[in-house]
Amino acid sequence: MPYSELFTTAIARIDAANAADPNREMFQSREQPKELLYSQRMTGWLNRLSPDASEALRLAARGQHICRWTIPRNHYPLDRAGYHRWRSACQRMHAEKLGEILHAVGYDESTIGRVQSLVRKERLKLDPEAQLLEDVVCLVFLENYFAEFSRQHDEAKLIDIVRKTWKKMSARGHQAALQLPLSDEIKSIVEKALNQPHS
Secondary structure: OOOOHHHHHHHHHHHHHHOOOOOEEEEOOEEEEHHHHHHHHHHHHHHHHOOOOOHHHHHHHHOOOOOHHHOOHHHOOOOHHHHHHHHHHHHHHHHHHHHHHHHHHOOOHHHHHHHHHHHOOOOOOOOHHHHHHHHHHHHHHHHHOHHHHHOOOOHHHHHHHHHHHHHHOOHHHHHHHOOOOOOHHHHHHHHHHHHOOOO
């Protein structure tokens, strides 16, 4: 689908912000800023699930983690409550930064508000676009980050994480997740999460 000049400019500014990430990840034999790579993966999955997604949803997907490294996880207690406080702080910051960029390039307040609402995960199960964005988030995590995560936790913890991730997703997201080219070890974790009774 054709992109507006505003959209192209906004995406370039989001990418420029994420390119400043001091954290790096090796991908395709090249070291890249982690959040820039994450944002590109978000766009890639959104295009696969919904090629005709709205401009607001495309902007929200690209800016989902904009400048996330500026609020380190270890600045909050390393428990469940601390994790939720950190995530809420990140969502507010992402929405604020995206709002600044979109305002600067000339988007109207209605579009800006919509993008911010999506990034803040408002009305998750009631808003089809918010649910689609959550599916994309979960698929990007499962495909690109869960394997590394699995090396840091025991099997029981991983099964619990898969179940919680699965609960956030729609039927369409589940279908896409089951087609992911996961390693045998990760496939085993997913199968146990979905098939074993909860303790």
